[in-house]
Amino acid sequence: MRHSLLLLSVIMFLSGSLMAQKDTVEVQGYYESGFTYGTLNAAIDDVKANGDINNTVFKLKPYEVYVLSSSIFMDEGENLEIVAPKPLRAGDADATTVQNSAPPQIVWTEEEIDRAYIIQTYGDLTMKNIWVRYADILGAQVSTGIVFEDALVGEGEVADKEYGTFEGMLFDYFPIGPEAGGAVTIKADNWVGVFRDTYFRNGTDVHFQYYGRAVSFPFQSTDFHIDSLVFENTTFSNLSRIVMMEGNEFVSHLYMNHVTLINSIEWAIQTGWWEDLSISNSIFVNTNMMGYRPIDVCPGEDPEFDDFEDGLCNPPGGGLVQNVVMVDSLGFEVDFEDEDRQVFMGNNVYYHEDYLLDWYTNSPWSQDQIRNRDDILLRFPPPAIGEGAMEYYDSTDAEGKKYFPNLNVMEFMDEPAGFTVPPTNQDTMLDFVMFKWNDNSDIDWSYQPNAGFLQKWPLPEDLSYSNSTYLEAAWGGYPLGDLNWYPDELADWKANQQANDWQTINNWMTTGNAEGIINSNESSPDTPRGFRLDQNYPNPFNPTTNISYTVPATGKISLKVFNSLGQQVAVLFDGIQSAGTHELTFDAATLSSGIYYYRLEAESGVSLTRKLTLIK
Numbered sequence: 001m002r003h004s005l006l007l008l009s010v011i012m013f014l015s016g017s018l019m020a021q022k023d024t025v026e027v028q029g030y031y032e033s034g035f036t037y038g039t040l041n042a043a044i045d046d047v048k049a050n051g052d053i054n055n056t057v058f059k060l061k062p063y064e065v066y067v068l069s070s071s072i073f074m075d076e077g078e079n080l081e082i083v084a085p086k087p088l089r090a091g092d093a094d095a096t097t098v099q100n101s102a103p104p105q106i107v108w109t110e111e112e113i114d115r116a117y118i119i120q121t122y123g124d125l126t127m128k129n130i131w132v133r134y135a136d137i138l139g140a141q142v143s144t145g146i147v148f149e150d151a152l153v154g155e156g157e158v159a160d161k162e163y164g165t166f167e168g169m170l171f172d173y174f175p176i177g178p179e180a181g182g183a184v185t186i187k188a189d190n191w192v193g194v195f196r197d198t199y200f201r202n203g204t205d206v207h208f209q210y211y212g213r214a215v216s217f218p219f220q221s222t223d224f225h226i227d228s229l230v231f232e233n234t235t236f237s238n239l240s241r242i243v244m245m246e247g248n249e250f251v252s253h254l255y256m257n258h259v260t261l262i263n264s265i266e267w268a269i270q271t272g273w274w275e276d277l278s279i280s281n282s283i284f285v286n287t288n289m290m291g292y293r294p295i296d297v298c299p300g301e302d303p304e305f306d307d308f309e310d311g312l313c314n315p316p317g318g319g320l321v322q323n324v325v326m327v328d329s330l331g332f333e334v335d336f337e338d339e340d341r342q343v344f345m346g347n348n349v350y351y352h353e354d355y356l357l358d359w360y361t362n363s364p365w366s367q368d369q370i371r372n373r374d375d376i377l378l379r380f381p382p383p384a385i386g387e388g389a390m391e392y393y394d395s396t397d398a399e400g401k402k403y404f405p406n407l408n409v410m411e412f413m414d415e416p417a418g419f420t421v422p423p424t425n426q427d428t429m430l431d432f433v434m435f436k437w438n439d440n441s442d443i444d445w446s447y448q449p450n451a452g453f454l455q456k457w458p459l460p461e462d463l464s465y466s467n468s469t470y471l472e473a474a475w476g477g478y479p480l481g482d483l484n485w486y487p488d489e490l491a492d493w494k495a496n497q498q499a500n501d502w503q504t505i506n507n508w509m510t511t512g513n514a515e516g517i518i519n520s521n522e523s524s525p526d527t528p529r530g531f532r533l534d535q536n537y538p539n540p541f542n543p544t545t546n547i548s549y550t551v552p553a554t555g556k557i558s559l560k561v562f563n564s565l566g567q568q569v570a571v572l573f574d575g576i577q578s579a580g581t582h583e584l585t586f587d588a589a590t591l592s593s594g595i596y597y598y599r600l601e602a603e604s605g606v607s608l609t610r611k612l613t614l615i616k
Helices: 008-019 039-049 095-100 305-309 354-362 364-371 387-394 426-437 449-453 487-496 498-511
Strands: 023-026 056-059 065-068 072-074 080-083 105-108 117-121 125-128 131-136 145-149 162-167 170-172 184-187 191-201 213-216 225-239 241-244 250-264 276-280 283-285 342-346 349-351 407-409 419-421 462-465 544-551 555-563 568-577 580-587 594-602 607-614
Touching: 039 056, 039 065, 039 072, 131 449, 145 162, 184 191, 213 225, 225 241, 241 250, 250 498, 276 498, 342 498, 354 364, 354 426, 364 426, 387 407, 487 498, 544 555, 544 594, 568 580
Parallel strands: 023 056, 056 080, 065 105, 072 117, 080 125, 105 131, 117 145, 125 162, 131 170, 145 184, 162 191, 170 191, 184 213, 191 225, 213 241, 225 250, 250 276, 250 283, 276 342, 283 349, 342 407
Antiparallel strands: 419 462, 544 580, 555 568, 555 594, 594 607
């Protein structure tokens, strides 16, 4: 396999920036400053003028509002970090104390100025525990966003990576984004994004069904690229799509673990142009509510609904992930082949709620089609993964061997979760869907947007759930979906399970099974002699990683590291080792980025090898 794709190291690396020692500037908000606009703008501009922006963290105050008087602009080489204290949860204290801990909001002035960019950055951006509300201080929705851009580079040059690290964030009430992009818009060639413990709420564009995206390239743009994108313990409610790729843009590595989504108008992930994709331990409810029409899948100039009912038409595409596009059909050049791709979707829930299923045939518009004998125009809920995509994933040769052993999709669970307080305004949501089927009328189908305007904390929705099976169905026995709705479980998961999750994802994607190892010519992890060499963690890493191994009896062993040319670069252990499991730390600070191999050898002749990746 060409590469190992465990991205926990990326997450840890980016999160580490939050812990770096920097000067802190505490910024007054709208209320504390006596109703002043632009306090955050002024604080950032002052630090930039002094040349200290990369050594400064801007700390916002709980339950405050920061009204932007202009876009925040970061030039090439300027990195921005904005943080706030972690808010309390219901039950942590009395109601007043919890409310006063609400995340600070960033909103726009209501004045008629250019408000396209909340933040426009050519550098890295870190935000923690901030409530970004895509509206002005009076509550009106604004088409605006956070935009990452590349500086111009010469022909043939590769742009430097730009990093977006978002933790504990709330992105609220976002319509169409800048240049018809998303809440976070990418105009870069090598972007890395990590979203952890984050909530994308009410991405509800009142006019277009396909806007209200969490992360997106601009509409009809070209040549942009996301290197890696991670969503972990993140919730999405009421939006068009999570990720959108257009033109010749694509995401190399896209990972979702412990995600909850409820109510997306279209696909959660649009276009099958990604290289690698992993979705695990997640819940998807009412995905692609627009559905599909028999007329779109029934061939011929004059298709009949009877053909559709009789199963004579083509199968629909997927609602969770739009059908995969094979490399030779992409229409643009990429540096991977179909056999290089790695896909794992496992331990997930996908279903549509009964009231939405009823709407497909019993809405006023649907009843009109039935009366007019235009049943061929009716809408139907799509499956999670289209039949064509599954055939691609499961294709085999004449001997029944998979062409693509690293493309694996497990069956989806489909019992209702039973959310405690789902963020669904059923009437307006259903009307919006019907209007998009019919005449494209506009309606704001957001769930209690006034709660955001009033900065109500905690928010009125609660996506904990009653399904007892799902409460223990995630790896390690944790609840499926975003664990932020289970704070105690989240803390325990981070302490005891997070690393195991990413190790499992890595093994599935690189070997096709949860217990495998990376190279097919390596020995099994559980050899007859009882030796075991585990995959290093994290991997990729920078600059240290942990390696554990097991020996069945006391004896002489060695653990050494080699470069891709077979040259020894480190000796981690060489001597007598007692029976049991042991762990060592490999520090590669003096080595350059690249692929390395570590080998466990015993005097009995046992030799186990694994691959690790150093990224600096």
